[in-house]
Amino acid sequence: MENKFKIRPSKAENASNTTTERAAPSGGSSVFSGIEKRLKLEYYFEEGFPVQYLPKITFVLVLAILYISNTHYAEKTVRDINAIQAEVEDMRADYTTLKADLMFASKQSEVARKVKDFGLKESLTPPYKIVVEKGEY
Missing domain, CATH: 1.20.5 (Single alpha-helices involved in coiled-coils or other helix-helix interfaces)
Structure with missing residues (x-):
């Protein structure tokens, strides 16, 4: 025995089995029912899912x-x-x-x-090195 999901019986079978089961109302056409009709899923899963x-x-x-x-x-x-x-x-x-x-x-x-705006001028004399002898300081 295989583990399968059974599809509900068709309306003709439902009419004969009205005492055992009630058919689900198919109120209006929804998006999913339209997809199901176009893809004909019942044809592919006749024996169940x-x-x-x-x-x-x-x-x-x-x-x-x-x-x-x-x-x-x-x-x-x-x-x-x-x-x-x-x-x-x-x-x-x-x-x-x-x-x-x-x-x-x-x-x-x-x-x-x-x-120059602050009144400072560039020095014209170059800097010179101050040499300190060892022990002088």
Whole structure:
């Protein structure tokens, strides 16, 4: 004896078995009943739904869901990497620009020009080295 899920008997069989079972009301046409009619699922499962295949079907569905979620995660990671790379390029350009500005502003002629407003002048005598003899200090 196989383990199978039985489909309800048809309306003709229901009419003959009205004393034992009541037919489920088929009120209105729902989306699922329309799909069932178009796919003709009763034709494929005349003898009942093969329950022994449920674990395998469930396993394949879980694998499919994991595959899809992994693909979405990978695409999201690629988008994040691209956004971060663009941000790094912008920061590298800012760094290069600021470094060049700092190098220009720290030149002796630029410093002398900027401190002229404060009344400071550039010394014309070069600096000299002070030598302290050992034991003098």
